[in-house]
Amino acid sequence: MYFVTTLYIKNKEVENERTIGMYSSEEYASENVERNVHDMFEKGYYNYAVVSKMGYGTYQTPDILSWYKYDAHTKEVSKCEMPEGMERYYPYIIG
Numbered sequence: 001m002y003f004v005t006t007l008y009i010k011n012k013e014v015e016n017e018r019t020i021g022m023y024s025s026e027e028y029a030s031e032n033v034e035r036n037v038h039d040m041f042e043k044g045y046y047n048y049a050v051v052s053k054m055g056y057g058t059y060q061t062p063d064i065l066s067w068y069k070y071d072a073h074t075k076e077v078s079k080c081e082m083p084e085g086m087e088r089y090y091p092y093i094i095g
Contacts, residue, residue, distance in 0.1 A: 004023070004050070012085025017046075048080075051066045064082075
């Protein structure tokens with residue numbers, strides 16, 4: 001399964017995150033992020049999103065497939081590199 005998690009990153013730290021969607025394909029998940037479907041970035045409350053893949057089973061570690069950045073001024077979403085300080089980040093998908 002593919003998941004979209006939105007995050008607010010400040011000073012190289014995740015201050016808030018929320019997994020907001022589950023998809024059957026990476027393409028569909030990415031398309032929804034790029035279009036900011038249902039205002040998933042909540043008008044800039046979240047400034048990044050990740051699309052990740054996670055298999056079935058107990059204590060699965062998700063694979064982050066892509067990062068996106070939201071610009072609150074232009075209201076545009078763009079694919080980006082992993083933000084600095086996120087090398088050990090894994091989205092909190094199931095809790």
